[in-house]
Amino acid sequence: xxxxxxxxxxxxxxxxxxxxxxxxxxxxxxxxxxxSAWCGHGxxxxxxxxxxxxxxxxxxxxxLWLELAGDVEGQGRSADALAYHRDAFDFRNAHLVExxxxxxxxxxxxxxxxxxxxxxxxxxxxxSPDNRIADIAEKISKEVRYHLERSSDLVxxxxxxxxxxxxxxQRALDALMPHAYELLQITDGDALLISxxxxxxxxxxxxxxxxxxNSVLALATLSRPNSPAAPGGGRRGRHTEHLGYLLADLQxxxxxxxxxxx
Amino acid sequence: MASNxxxxxxxxxxxxxxxxxxxxxxxxxxxxxxxDLGIVRELEWDDATLVVTVTPTYxxxxxxxxxxxxxxxxxxxxxxxxIRFERRLSPAWTTDWLTEEGRDKLKEYGIAPPSKTxxxxxxxxxxxxxxxxxPRCQSFNTEMVSQFxxxxxxxxxxxxxxxxxxxxxxxx
Ligand SMILES: [Zn+2]
Numbered sequence: 001x002x003x004x005x006x007x008x009x010x011x012x013x014x015x016x017x018x019x020x021x022x023x024x025x026x027x028x029x030x031x032x033x034x035x036s037a038w039c040g041h042g043x044x045x046x047x048x049x050x051x052x053x054x055x056x057x058x059x060x061x062x063x064l065w066l067e068l069a070g071d072v073e074g075q076g077r078s079a080d081a082l083a084y085h086r087d088a089f090d091f092r093n094a095h096l097v098e099x100x101x102x103x104x105x106x107x108x109x110x111x112x113x114x115x116x117x118x119x120x121x122x123x124x125x126x127x128s129p130d131n132r133i134a135d136i137a138e139k140i141s142k143e144v145r146y147h148l149e150r151s152s153d154l155v156x157x158x159x160x161x162x163x164x165x166x167x168x169x170q171r172a173l174d175a176l177m178p179h180a181y182e183l184l185q186i187t188d189g190d191a192l193l194i195s196x197x198x199x200x201x202x203x204x205x206x207x208x209x210x211x212x213x214n215s216v217l218a219l220a221t222l223s224r225p226n227s228p229a230a231p232g233g234g235r236r237g238r239h240t241e242h243l244g245y246l247l248a249d250l251q252x253x254x255x256x257x258x259x260x261x262x
Numbered sequence: 263m264a265s266n267x268x269x270x271x272x273x274x275x276x277x278x279x280x281x282x283x284x285x286x287x288x289x290x291x292x293x294x295x296x297x298d299l300g301i302v303r304e305l306e307w308d309d310a311t312l313v314v315t316v317t318p319t320y321x322x323x324x325x326x327x328x329x330x331x332x333x334x335x336x337x338x339x340x341x342x343x344x345i346r347f348e349r350r351l352s353p354a355w356t357t358d359w360l361t362e363e364g365r366d367k368l369k370e371y372g373i374a375p376p377s378k379t380x381x382x383x384x385x386x387x388x389x390x391x392x393x394x395x396x397p398r399c400q401s402f403n404t405e406m407v408s409q410f411x412x413x414x415x416x417x418x419x420x421x422x423x424x425x426x427x428x429x430x431x432x433x434x
Contacts (some may be wrong), residue, residue, distance in 0.1 A: 045410035046418055053410040060322025064351075135352035140321055140356060142434045150409040 003193050013196055018073050019092060022082065023235055025065030026093035029083055030243070031114060032058030033250050034101055050150060055113070057143045064136045069209070071132075075189045084254035087137075089214030089237040089243050095230060096179040096245045102172065105158055105165065109172035112151035112216065113180040119148045120208035122247035127200035134200075152216045159220025166221065173217070184209060274427050276305045279337070290413045291372040296329060311344040312337065317355045336364065356431050361404025367429055369397050374419065376433040393412040394430050396421035405432075413433045424427045 035055035042048025049077045066079035077085075096114060101107045122144055125137035158165040184206045217224050233239070253260060271405050274282075296302055304315040314333060318326050318400045337345055357376035360368075365375035374397045393402045401423040408418040409432075416429040 025395075046410070049412070049418075050408050051409035053414055056322035056324070056414060057320060058322070060318075060320065064321060131352070135354075139351045139354040140319070142356075143320060146409055146432070 011189055011192055011200060013192065014072055014074075016187075016192050017198060018069055019189050019235065020189075020193060021065050021069035021072060022090075023092040023094075025062045025069055025079070025082070026059040026091045027097050027114070027118075028065065030091070030093045030246065031097040031111075032062060033246060034097065035107070037101060038107065047104070051107070054147055054150075057140075057147070061136075061140045061143070064140070068132055068136065080254075084251050088247055089238050091237065091239065091243060091247075092235050093183045093239075093243075094179070094234045095232055096176065096183060098234075098240060098246060099176060099179060100242060102175075103168060105168040106172040106176070108151055108154050108158065108261050109147070109169060109176055110156045110186040113176055113215050114146060114183070114214065115148035115151045116216070117180070117183045117205065119144045120205045120212075124200045124202045124205055129197045130199065133198070148212075149170075152212070155216055156220045157220075158218070159222045169220065170222050171177075173222055174227070177225050178209055178230040179232075181191040181229035182234060185232070185235070187235055192196075198200045273307055273310070274340070274342070276307070279305050279340075281341070282337060282340050283333065285430075286332050289325045289332060290415075291368070291371070291373065293367045294360075294364045296322065298361045298364025300361065300364075300365065301329070301355060302333075308346070311346050312342050313346050313348060315348045315350050317350050319355050322415045325413075355434075357431065360431075372397050372428060373416065374428060374430040376431045394419055396424060396426060397428055398426050399424040 032055045035051050035058065038048065038051040039055070040048065042051055062083065065081050066082045070077040070079060070082055096110060099106075099110055117139060122137045122141035126134050126141060128137065130133040154170065159169040160166070161169075186203060190199075190202065194201055194203070214224065280297070280302075283302055284295050286296045288294050288296060288299055299318060299319070301317050302314065303317050306313045306315075314327045314330075314337075316326075316330060316333075334345050334347075360376065369394055374394050377394060394404050394406075395402050396404050396419075399421060403422045404419050405422060406417060407420050407427070410416075411418040411429050415431055417420075417432045418427065419430045420427045
């Protein structure tokens, strides 16, 4: 189980897998936490319910990924321990999901750029030789298909909507697109997991993301900005200033009252 | 309640246990049982312990834990002392596993049962939803208000003929 990788001799299969699983779990956890802040504040009752439902799905998915991450790590850490007892530098989520909610348009654009990556990634992971990963990916890809349908539909409706909604969607796109590219990076650890036959081949995800993003943006009459990718670094534990504040909220109870239960 | 509750030496047959489970309602849509939902995948005796294998509907569904508690409470009342739950993710739960009886009960309750024709891929991953019939007037002249509804498993719809808003048990 400790095959060495030429590019990075410190890389082990279990180490790379733990990192990937925390990346998947942390993306869902942080985005779920962001979305849950909308509960009671949505622009319409249906949207309020939808945002809370997507948040709920994401938190449920977090549970599965982080539970498996704890098993792979083998140090007895539960999903809760990983969610509540790590600090920002141990989180492996992409910067996109920690970006503030902004207005409804910005929340939806963030969701769309994420979902357009999330679904093809999960579909690729359903072909993982490691059944534990394939089973989770199969289960949650069904939920994420609904997320992508909804966020694509609303980006089109608001982009191709009123002058004001169009302006806000374009502004959100310009601000968020540089952060989206980080999701598409294949790390040395990912490459090792693919070549060692642990996970499915996720290298085609970028092309699928490009296709979905370009076709939805065209229907939404939005122009894709040419801005370069933001520096990123979430998968190395480097985050924007937003994550610390988010974790202060998310982890407050467990920090103040360790291991408290209902 | 069934009369053949066990003394500690006799185990009820699995067929009997399946029948008992048909009396455990879904906590959020109590007109259907956990058997109608199709989430109990397997029953097995491991010595004196009954192993109940359950498949989750939605990963974040808050009812999942309640369902396990309700099954335990009911089976304990039926005389089974030792119960263990196992979670099975694969094959993932699908609305195709809803029983015919369960679909009828949903409709009678005012929730449109999931369509059996899957939605089709139109543009990339954007799908076109299948036609949904109004549970009150049967009209197919309906529109989706929101992909999401009062519970994770439902979407909000409205009938354009009788104007009734209704829930649709969405197809996954
Ligand atoms: Zn009607």
